[in-house]
Amino acid sequence: MRRKFPAFALSRPARLALLFASIAFLISFPFWASRYWVDVGFYVGLYALLGLGLNVILGEVGLFNLGHAAFWAIGAYTTAILNVRFGVPTLALLPVSALVAAGCAWLISSPIIHLRGDYLCIVTIALGEIVRLVLINNPGGVTGGPNGIGGIARPFIFGHTIRTPTDFYFLIWVLVALCALGLRQLQRSRIGRAWNYIREDEIAAAAMGVDVRALKLLAFVLGASLAGIAGNAFAAKMRMVSPDSFTFMESCLIFCAVLLGGMGSIPGTILGAALVVLFPEIFRPAAQYRMLFFGLALAATMYFRPGGVWPRRRAMEFVTKER
Amino acid sequence: MLTFIQQILNGLTIGSFYAFVALGYSLVYAILKLINFAHGDLFGLGTYLGYTVFVYASGVIGSKFGIWGLLPMGFVAAAMGTAAAGLAIERVAYRPIYPIGRLPAVVSALGMAIFLSNFIMAVWGPRYLAYQEAFIPTGFWQIGELRIRTLQILILLSSVVLLCLLYYVIEKTTFGAAVRAVALDRETAALMGIDFLKVIRFVFAVGPALGAVAGVFVGMYYRQISFTMGWVYGLKAFTATILGGIGNIPGAMVGGILLGILEALTAGYISAAWKDVFVFAALMLMLIFRPTGLLGEKIAEKV
Numbered sequence: 144m145r146r147k148f149p150a151f152a153l154s155r156p157a158r159l160a161l162l163f164a165s166i167a168f169l170i171s172f173p174f175w176a177s178r179y180w181v182d183v184g185f186y187v188g189l190y191a192l193l194g195l196g197l198n199v200i201l202g203e204v205g206l207f208n209l210g211h212a213a214f215w216a217i218g219a220y221t222t223a224i225l226n227v228r229f230g231v232p233t234l235a236l237l238p239v240s241a242l243v244a245a246g247c248a249w250l251i252s253s254p255i256i257h258l259r260g261d262y263l264c265i266v267t268i269a270l271g272e273i274v275r276l277v278l279i280n281n282p283g284g285v286t287g288g289p290n291g292i293g294g295i296a297r298p299f300i301f302g303h304t305i306r307t308p309t310d311f312y313f314l315i316w317v318l319v320a321l322c323a324l325g326l327r328q329l330q331r332s333r334i335g336r337a338w339n340y341i342r343e344d345e346i347a348a349a350a351m352g353v354d355v356r357a358l359k360l361l362a363f364v365l366g367a368s369l370a371g372i373a374g375n376a377f378a379a380k381m382r383m384v385s386p387d388s389f390t391f392m393e394s395c396l397i398f399c400a401v402l403l404g405g406m407g408s409i410p411g412t413i414l415g416a417a418l419v420v421l422f423p424e425i426f427r428p429a430a431q432y433r434m435l436f437f438g439l440a441l442a443a444t445m446y447f448r449p450g451g452v453w454p455r456r457r458a459m460e461f462v463t464k465e466r
Numbered sequence: 467m468l469t470f471i472q473q474i475l476n477g478l479t480i481g482s483f484y485a486f487v488a489l490g491y492s493l494v495y496a497i498l499k500l501i502n503f504a505h506g507d508l509f510g511l512g513t514y515l516g517y518t519v520f521v522y523a524s525g526v527i528g529s530k531f532g533i534w535g536l537l538p539m540g541f542v543a544a545a546m547g548t549a550a551a552g553l554a555i556e557r558v559a560y561r562p563i564y565p566i567g568r569l570p571a572v573v574s575a576l577g578m579a580i581f582l583s584n585f586i587m588a589v590w591g592p593r594y595l596a597y598q599e600a601f602i603p604t605g606f607w608q609i610g611e612l613r614i615r616t617l618q619i620l621i622l623l624s625s626v627v628l629l630c631l632l633y634y635v636i637e638k639t640t641f642g643a644a645v646r647a648v649a650l651d652r653e654t655a656a657l658m659g660i661d662f663l664k665v666i667r668f669v670f671a672v673g674p675a676l677g678a679v680a681g682v683f684v685g686m687y688y689r690q691i692s693f694t695m696g697w698v699y700g701l702k703a704f705t706a707t708i709l710g711g712i713g714n715i716p717g718a719m720v721g722g723i724l725l726g727i728l729e730a731l732t733a734g735y736i737s738a739a740w741k742d743v744f745v746f747a748a749l750m751l752m753l754i755f756r757p758t759g760l761l762g763e764k765i766a767e768k769v
Binding site for chain 2: 207254255258260261262264265266268269270272273276277279280391392395398399402403406431432434435437438439440441442444445446449450461462
């Protein structure tokens with residue numbers, strides 16, 4: 144007996160209306176919400192960016208990656224080190240962080256990309272731990288050990304310094320919007336279709352002439368570069384980075400954001416990021432019990448909607464596939 | 467030379483912990499093809515249950531029967547409590563979800579791990595707790611220059627006994643044959659009249675129970691326990707599982723012992739701060755060059 148889990152099916156006008164409504168909401172949000180909630184909005188955007196990156200790897204290609212925080216850390220530390228030591232402007236380091244994270248991802252994932260399913264999952268967990276331990280152990284005195292690096296300069300753009308929560312809110316959401324737009328184009332391109340083919344049936348895809356290895360690497364590198372961008376924004380916002388921010392728990396939350404929101408779906412992933420960030424905020428009165436509920440909520444969501452709240456229809460086949 | 471032997475001995479002790487926990491991962495993986503992320507935290511729960519039993523029983527039992535009356539009671543209670551927790555988690559979070567698919571099951575397992583560690587924090591508090599002197603066998607044996615704690619001997623002996631027992635059950639009894647059959651092919655095994663649920667219950671009771679035994683030993687060996695320790699040991703033990711070959715019982719033991727020795731030697735001779743990096747690097751190398759592990763068999767790819 145197989146249960147059926149329908150994906151959302153909205154008509155085109157309904158989707159457009161929903162899109163405009165959410166854009167209007169996002170733009171107006173900082174003007175009526177309190178500073179605290181604007182900050183929360185920043186974190187939703189940050190996790191959305193991280194989630195979008197992981198969604199390319201996990202949602203589009205079906206590669207289990209439970210070490211995504213490693214690339215986020217690499218991006219954040221790149222920004223911190225280059226800014227504090229060499230005085231490069233923070234915002235100029237955005238593409239640099241993306242490139243460094245992507246380069247590291249390429250180096251690290253090349254030898255492991257052929258692994259499948261749970262094996263890849265374990266390697267990425269190990270990878271996340273290695274990166275965190277290296278940052279703590281402070282090789283050559285560059286990462287600042289357990290205390291991390293502080294004193295990162297505020298980013299500025301066109302003579303305007305990005306300082307208030309509202310500024311950062313718009314910075315991150317502009318980045319999210321740009322990435323989402325780019326990813327949407329990619330999703331509908333030849334590359335996106337090839338990715339989905341690999342996810343559904345790797346061997347068949349290879350037989351059809353899809354270069355499985357190159358496309359998997361591309362997904363990994365692209366996902367990591369988005370995490371690098373998120374790292375830059377995070378470093379700029381916090382003005383300091385430390386290894387505590389990039390634990391396995393973070394990788395776990397990003398993973399859950401993609402699966403709670405919806406496998407392979409861009410609006411779904413953003414929704415998932417919102418769920419992951421807002422859940423502990425809403426349950427703040429329950430203080431120490433909130434993560435307890437979060438764990439239960441994860442299991443319950445997977446029971447009622449295994450593909451997440453808003454999955455992409457194309458991805459449901461993969462989620463419910465028994466392997 | 468003396469340091470070397472001492473390090474190997476430490477490695478064997480730590481390795482026994484990993485082997486115990488690794489068995490739980492391996493058993494569940496063999497049957498369900500699911501990484502039971504909650505297993506590390508079940509181990510943590512075992513440590514805390516043992517602590518509580520020791521604290522409350524030390525007055526009554528401890529004064530009457532001494533430490534050797536207290537210890538078995540603590541172990542049995544912790545093992546039973548953790549086995550019950552394992553069974554409950556399986557019933558609530560895995561059984562309804564694993565027929566749906568692999569990925570939802572992974573998320574559910576992560577959810578249970580988060581739930582369990584926070585449950586431990588909510589019940590016992592976020593601060594470190596310490597196993598007290600009164601619960602721990604403190605003697606030691608002197609062989610020449612070498613000093614062996616009674617506790618270490620106890621750990622090594624019980625790991626040998628329990629692991630041999632488990633090996634015997636899985637490899638030599640009829641029920642063990644059923645477990646192996648389900649691991650090979652669940653549907654065909656069910657057609658042959660094997661009660662699948664019974665096997666699952668066995669796996670989810672024995673794995674956490676062994677984890678709890680390791681947990682109580684860890685508490686006694688290091689004294690200090692915290693609610694996050696489950697995750698650390700879980701990850702190491704999982705590494706051991708992969709090193710030995712996942713889904714393979716002797717493999718989990720060998721992997722655990724090897725990992726313990728590797729860790730003790732790197733900590734002793736290279737750097738204590740970098741030992742975990744070495745451990746995880748070993749894991750990555752193993753997966754790159756021999757993904758089936760040391761004792762794993764080659765699995766044909768399903769088309």
